[in-house]
Amino acid sequence: MSERNLVTAHQANFLPYLGFFEKIYVSDAFVLVDDTQFVKRGPYGWIHRNKILTQKGPVWLTVPVKTHDAYDQLISQTQIVDDSTWKRKHLRSIEFAYKKTEYFEQFFDDIKSIYLDSHPYLLSLSRAFIEWVLRLLGLNIPIQLASNLKLQGKGTDYVVDLALKSNASHYLSGKHGLDYLDKEIVEEKNLKIIYQDFECKPYEQINSDSFESNMCILDVLFNVGVEGTIELLEEGSNYEVPPK
Numbered sequence: 492m493s494e495r496n497l498v499t500a501h502q503a504n505f506l507p508y509l510g511f512f513e514k515i516y517v518s519d520a521f522v523l524v525d526d527t528q529f530v531k532r533g534p535y536g537w538i539h540r541n542k543i544l545t546q547k548g549p550v551w552l553t554v555p556v557k558t559h560d561a562y563d564q565l566i567s568q569t570q571i572v573d574d575s576t577w578k579r580k581h582l583r584s585i586e587f588a589y590k591k592t593e594y595f596e597q598f599f600d601d602i603k604s605i606y607l608d609s610h611p612y613l614l615s616l617s618r619a620f621i622e623w624v625l626r627l628l629g630l631n632i633p634i635q636l637a638s639n640l641k642l643q644g645k646g647t648d649y650v651v652d653l654a655l656k657s658n659a660s661h662y663l664s665g666k667h668g669l670d671y672l673d674k675e676i677v678e679e680k681n682l683k684i685i686y687q688d689f690e691c692k693p694y695e696q697i698n699s700d701s702f703e704s705n706m707c708i709l710d711v712l713f714n715v716g717v718e719g720t721i722e723l724l725e726e727g728s729n730y731e732v733p734p735k
Contacts (some may be wrong), residue, residue, distance in 0.1 A: 496657075498661070500650075506539070507551075511708075521635070522634075522653055523621070524566070526637045529558075542706050545588045555572040558572060571613055595713055628721060642656070646671050651677060651680050663686075695715070696710065708720075
């Protein structure tokens with residue numbers, strides 16, 4: 492193992508916001524968490540939906556999923572409702588919101604292609620968008636599914652097992668890790684934890700005079716392009732990762 496092998500992980504969110512990709516940007520490996528419970532609402536209810544910015548303000552793009560009698564299903568088990576109507580609505584909303592941006596023509600065909608591909612499961616659709624963004628950003632970083640690692644335990648034990656099975660020396664946690672990670676357990680395994688501190692700097696948005704934060708990655712790409720997105724990734728980090 493190299494002197495520093497920094498791994499990070501995140502639930503397989505749909506069209507994530509920029510901070511999701513910042514974690515990957517500074518890491519050596521990424522685990523896409525698909526073996527935890529699908530959550531439809533609340534602070535973790537971003538797995539099947541996210542926001543774009545329209546002239547009328549933020550609007551949800553929500554992927555309809557099957558949840559009847561499946562309240563305990565995992566992210567990997569969550570199926571998309573077999574109805575193409577929602578895809579047309581999403582694409583129409585995206586087009587109306589961003590067709591006047593400088594970078595619309597550069598990205599919209601790819602987005603449309605991903606939507607129109609066959610994705611029976613939410614994980615497949617979300618992963619396709621995540622991998623597309625990583626290619627745009629030039630991030631050739633290994634992605635593993637958590638379910639393939641056969642992780643054990645919950646909370647701190649889950650994170651430690653994920654890091655050790657990824658041969659990591661360091662683990663980059665979201666800021667909410669401060670609320671539940673047990674420092675003593677982590678240190679016993681000779682694992683170092685870093686907590687993300689990222690704030691997206693304001694960028695010019697075609698649909699708002701005042702900056703609307705935490706829009707999905709599409710808002711960033713359409714408004715500032717690939718180079719602008721990379722600049723925002725680099726400028727928004729308020730913490731240091733150890734050098735390789």
